[in-house]
Amino acid sequence: MFGPDFPFAFDDWIKHPSGLGSVPAHRHGQEVAIIGAGMAGMTAAFELMKMGLKPVIYEAARIGGRLRSQKFEGADGIVAELGGMRFPVSSTGFYHYVDQLGLESRPFPNPLSPATPSTVVDLEGETIYIETAQQLPPMFREIQDCWSKALEEGAGFTDLRQAVRERDTARVKEIWNQLVPIWDDRSFYDFVATSYAFAGKPYHYREVFGQVGFGTGGWDSDYPNSMLEILRVVATDCDEHQRLVVGGVEQVPRGLWRLSPDKMVHWPRGTTLERLHDGAPRPGVTRIERAYGDKIAVSDRWGHTRLFDACLVTVQSWLLTTYMQCEESLFSPKLWMALDRTRYMQSSKTFVMTDRPFWKEKDPKTGRDAMSMTLTDRLTRGTYLFDNGDDRPGVICLSYSWMSDALKMLPLPVDKRVRLCLDALKKIYPHLDL
Structure with missing residues (x-):
């Protein structure tokens, strides 16, 4: 890359x-x-x-x-991705080998992505159902705008990303050399909290940004990291246009x-x-x-x-x-x-297989999807839905969490993890028989 x-x-x-x-x-x-x-x-x-x-x-x-792609027993080609599972198209070296092997990829079902029919955001007991980014409540759009302004203000982001996309090595080096001494020993949270864009907003905006984020989901597990790590991600479009490898990476x-x-x-x-x-x-x-x-x-x-x-x-x-x-x-x-x-970030995932992608069925009372890709401040944090076709088993990543959230799940046996996830999701989807 x-x-x-x-x-x-x-x-x-x-x-x-x-x-x-x-x-x-x-x-x-x-x-x-x-x-x-x-x-x-x-x-x-x-x-x-x-x-x-x-x-x-x-x-x-x-x-x-x-x-690591773990196959579900008795279901050909249906896997749980226990390691890396979503890969941005900017990872051109990786996709060189994917293409060379003749493997198929498709968009990853991130929140509000084209591969996700609907997204549910559940924060502080309030649930919001969204099918398009235009349906985001005003506060969420303001937070998204604050993040864009903070990147521009603190890192000259448009110029940096454009130089990376154009592969203008001299320009990339010129911009990056100015950013390294400023942000190398300062955290992501420091960047957000001290930016003019977020400083003029209530603390709750930073809290929501950490819980939900934009693109792939929440950002708060990255708050302790060096801001340079975050700039590497966003400048190379690692958090956008992500895909999965059909049948397992x-x-x-x-x-x-x-x-x-x-x-x-x-x-x-x-x-x-x-x-x-x-x-x-x-x-x-x-x-x-x-x-x-x-x-x-x-x-x-x-x-x-x-x-x-x-x-x-x-x-x-x-x-x-x-x-x-x-x-x-x-x-x-x-x-x-x-x-x-070297600092490592722990993560935890819990997968289950379903007999069909039932979440696409409509609730007769609301007309909404029975279940959606879900971002929440509850134990599950991120829940992802994998549709392998109407006549094939579906897969749900019940919980995808990082750092301290992951440590709450990792020591537990799998049946306990599944039960905790289902209990948390039941509070978001009280009328769905999970």
Whole structure:
């Protein structure tokens, strides 16, 4: 994705007839360790294989990493996306591989999106039913206007986003270099609270903006984050025009595992990552250290150690300080400190399958949809409805929450989570037999 921190047209490179690059012929077939078989690891391995190198992939759990599509038993092609589930069209590198694999995508049912027939906003016990953005109550439109004005006032947002969209690297760098010293150590909430646009409004406006937000939903779980993180999201359109992969996004990394590239150096036609690994990745890594001759020694949980000239780590960085034993000299003290202090945002989802997309049925008394995509300050926070067709099972993400809201749900057994979600939704839809 072309963005302020990475103003590089990666998608143009991977589509180029010459590929990403080349390695000297005497290096062809040389092994490179890839730690992690998620999307990053599988993409790197696939492209290195095309260049003639031999990726050796290590994976502690399952292929896909945080792209995990859990199939519902007895329902072909019906999944719950337990990891990433919505992908903006601005992620052009990602969609390059989606298209290469021939996978289908469709709009994600975000609030007030074209894929969502109706949205319900439930705050402080008051429920609002909306089918179009034009039906938003005046206060919500004012909050949306405040957010737009705050972005313009505090970040020159129109110029930044336009420069990103035009891939004007020099202009992006010029704008971003001015914003980094201002907002790098200041929070998202600081940005909102100190903006002239929100400062002139009641505190309740900030509260509603945090609970509901716009585009993908609420923002308050992001309030402690650096404002630069938020600018990265909105400047690259990550919160707009999101899509899902039909049948599950895990098909992408698994598809790359089995795909034989049309153009490939050194390897015979038909070579795949799966064949290079005899059907399965190497087991999880337990130790990484320097070895004689400027090699990297990688040890796995089966007790095997192999030497590599290069090792690419694609797993979450905290695993380097917890799950694996890493030689301290591999990184500087400041980098180790950064790895230890990296902040992660917990999330929680609870899915159920239904026999049909019943929510499209109309309430005979009100003429409204029986149920809608729902944003609320209750325990569920965000409820998403996935329509797979009138004659196929539907899927409801009963609750999608982050940070402290997620921690309320994560320790509970699944039946308890479902019951709590249904109880919360029953208060919003009292006449619906959930």
